[in-house]
Amino acid sequence: MTDQPTNAEISSEPPTRTSKVMTPEEAVSTLIPERSASLWVGGMHMHNVPMALVRECVRQGKRFETLYAGPSYSLAAELLIGAGLVDRIICAYIGFEHLGLAPTFRRVVESGAQKPQIVDVEAGSLTMALQAGAWDQPFVALPPGVENTSLPKASPDYYKQVSDPFTRRKYLAVEAIRPSVALVHCQQADEYGNGLFKGSPFHDQLLAMAADTVLMQVEAVIDNNQILKYPAQTAIPAFRTTAVVPVTFGCHPTSSHRYYNYDDVHLRLYLKAAATQQGFEDYLRTYVLSIVDQEEYMRRVQNQEWIGEI
Amino acid sequence: MSDDYKPVLRAGSDPVAFFRYPGAGEGAAYSRGHVMAAAMSRHLRDGELVFMGANSLIPMAATRLAQLTHAPNLTLMAGASGGVNTLLDPLAPSSGDYANLVAEAVLPFPDVLMLLTGGRADVFFAGGLQIDRRGNVNLAYIGPATKPRLRGPGSAAIPWAQRAKRIILYTTSHDRRVFVPKVSFVSLPGWPEGGKTEAGGKPGLVVTPLAVMDFTSGGEMRLQSVHPGATLEEVRENTGFDLVMPPGEIPTTPEPTTEEMQLMRQFDLDGLLTIVVQ
Numbered sequence: 001m002t003d004q005p006t007n008a009e010i011s012s013e014p015p016t017r018t019s020k021v022m023t024p025e026e027a028v029s030t031l032i033p034e035r036s037a038s039l040w041v042g043g044m045h046m047h048n049v050p051m052a053l054v055r056e057c058v059r060q061g062k063r064f065e066t067l068y069a070g071p072s073y074s075l076a077a078e079l080l081i082g083a084g085l086v087d088r089i090i091c092a093y094i095g096f097e098h099l100g101l102a103p104t105f106r107r108v109v110e111s112g113a114q115k116p117q118i119v120d121v122e123a124g125s126l127t128m129a130l131q132a133g134a135w136d137q138p139f140v141a142l143p144p145g146v147e148n149t150s151l152p153k154a155s156p157d158y159y160k161q162v163s164d165p166f167t168r169r170k171y172l173a174v175e176a177i178r179p180s181v182a183l184v185h186c187q188q189a190d191e192y193g194n195g196l197f198k199g200s201p202f203h204d205q206l207l208a209m210a211a212d213t214v215l216m217q218v219e220a221v222i223d224n225n226q227i228l229k230y231p232a233q234t235a236i237p238a239f240r241t242t243a244v245v246p247v248t249f250g251c252h253p254t255s256s257h258r259y260y261n262y263d264d265v266h267l268r269l270y271l272k273a274a275a276t277q278q279g280f281e282d283y284l285r286t287y288v289l290s291i292v293d294q295e296e297y298m299r300r301v302q303n304q305e306w307i308g309e310i
Numbered sequence: 311m312s313d314d315y316k317p318v319l320r321a322g323s324d325p326v327a328f329f330r331y332p333g334a335g336e337g338a339a340y341s342r343g344h345v346m347a348a349a350m351s352r353h354l355r356d357g358e359l360v361f362m363g364a365n366s367l368i369p370m371a372a373t374r375l376a377q378l379t380h381a382p383n384l385t386l387m388a389g390a391s392g393g394v395n396t397l398l399d400p401l402a403p404s405s406g407d408y409a410n411l412v413a414e415a416v417l418p419f420p421d422v423l424m425l426l427t428g429g430r431a432d433v434f435f436a437g438g439l440q441i442d443r444r445g446n447v448n449l450a451y452i453g454p455a456t457k458p459r460l461r462g463p464g465s466a467a468i469p470w471a472q473r474a475k476r477i478i479l480y481t482t483s484h485d486r487r488v489f490v491p492k493v494s495f496v497s498l499p500g501w502p503e504g505g506k507t508e509a510g511g512k513p514g515l516v517v518t519p520l521a522v523m524d525f526t527s528g529g530e531m532r533l534q535s536v537h538p539g540a541t542l543e544e545v546r547e548n549t550g551f552d553l554v555m556p557p558g559e560i561p562t563t564p565e566p567t568t569e570e571m572q573l574m575r576q577f578d579l580d581g582l583l584t585i586v587v588q
Contacts, residue, residue, distance in 0.1 A: 109461040
């Protein structure tokens with residue numbers, strides 16, 4: 001009986017549940033240390049990438065020892081690499097799909113720079129490793145195939161050979177991954193962090209299960225009643241979400257499924273600018289470092305469009 | 311659209327409505343993009359499960375075209391979007407596009423990869439920075455690892471194309487930078503040298519803006535047909551190794567039929583197939 005609350009302890013007012021809503025500035029400054037072991041950014045190619053959070057990390061100069069660049073990164077990797085904030089990249093894909101190769105990634109790697117170190121991998125093992133991380137398995141054995149490629153020789157610290165204890169056959173294995181920080185985009189969430197996707201979920205549900213800190217950028221904060229009405233829509237439950245960061249057009253210039261398409265005018269502007277180191281630095285200063293908030297960012301994006309300097 | 315749909319940034323950034331690209335739908339009755347899609351389509355069979363990766367505009371059109379012509383039970387996995395049997399309503403340039411979710415199912419991407427690595431795919435469409443005479447594909451880098459001449463995006467999911475029964479290679483630029491004697495990095499293995507055997511699916515077909523190639527039983531790339539409007543000399547000049555020639559006269563790739571063109575125009579509202587090959 002002593003475990004039961006006494007009448008005096010039960011207040012007449014219901015306790016208040018804590019809102020996790022924060023600004024990008026607040027979330028990044030309070031929840032991400034100056035130096036983290038690893039970062040994984042959600043979304044795919046030029047879709048659903050929480051760019052406002054990425055820009056804020058770059059603006060605040062947050063450093064990450066490892067960036068897991070998969071299944072497919074575009075501008076997020078470019079900004080982090082160009083700003084010199086990552087030491088090592090586990091790289092499955094960094095590029096702009098039909099718009100072209102990644103200019104800053106190219107320039108840095110083709111210059112022979114020691115940092116960041118590039119570890120070439122593929123999207124399948126990276127996903128299995130993330131899943132293993134969520135399950136807290138130590139490593140995961142891969143289906144056959146990768147041993148026929150150049151990957152195991154190119155990345156011997158990532159791919160290790162193991163012997164199947166049941167058949168004695170040899171397989172490649174990779175270590176489990178638990179990212180320290182995950183940045184994900186949900187179209188909507190309630191203030192507690194129950195997030196849902198209005199389009200493709202990509203990797204982001206799995207990512208939220210595996211990462212230690214999950215910053216969730218959203219287009220709109222919806223009422224908890226709406227979450228309760230359609231619980232099967234909730235892809236990321238609140239207890240996995242560290243902060244909810246509402247930013248309108250926050251994925252720009254990538255898309256937010258159902259809300260807006262990617263801005264290929266701006267992406268082409270970036271690709272043209274970043275063709276030179278000076279151009280990249282100008283872009284970084286104009287659209288990231290000197291930006292105070294999202295409104296200011298969008299104003300500059302729109303101004304650029306009206307000037308038509310593309 | 312539902313009530314949560316918001317105003318868009320600018321014309322062309324609407325999540326489902328696209329703008330027409332300059333030059334699209336003008337000029338000739340059909341373009342190289344249409345010839346490639348139609349050629350790929352004829353190699354797909356009814357009932358197959360077809361996967362594709364990033365930048366897969368032509369394979370996506372080809373797969374949908376196959377469904378609408380001879381393969382109604384074929385399944386299209388629309389790359390990064392996770393869309394299953396996407397209707398191409400309309401055909402979109404980016405694989406992860408919201409437009410690809412006009413579909414029968416939307417799978418989280420880990421599930422798409424799981425089905426691929428799990429060996430469920432019949433066909434995988436793969437492209438790359440470099441393709442060599444044995445059908446090896448490179449998406450990683452050209453030159454030494456520590457200071458490459460060209461850093462590509464990375465191998466993405468294409469090493470797992472081996473888990474599909476058949477692999478179709480494609481490129482939108484048929485030139486000597488792409489078709490090299492030997493790739494500098496193997497992202498996707500082709501036919502092994504020296505009569506060695508290797509488990510896993512191997513490339514069976516290569517479709518380019520100039521020609522269709524297949525492979526000999528010894529694993530050498532062989533010319534199958536030259537597209538209408540292209541010449542054998544053009545193919546030879548733009549290939550960095552000697553292709554095996556088929557016996558007799560070199561066939562011409564069939565033109566897309568009137569029906570095929572009609573179907574492609576119906577789902578390609580933006581005329582992307584007209585401009586995809588520059």
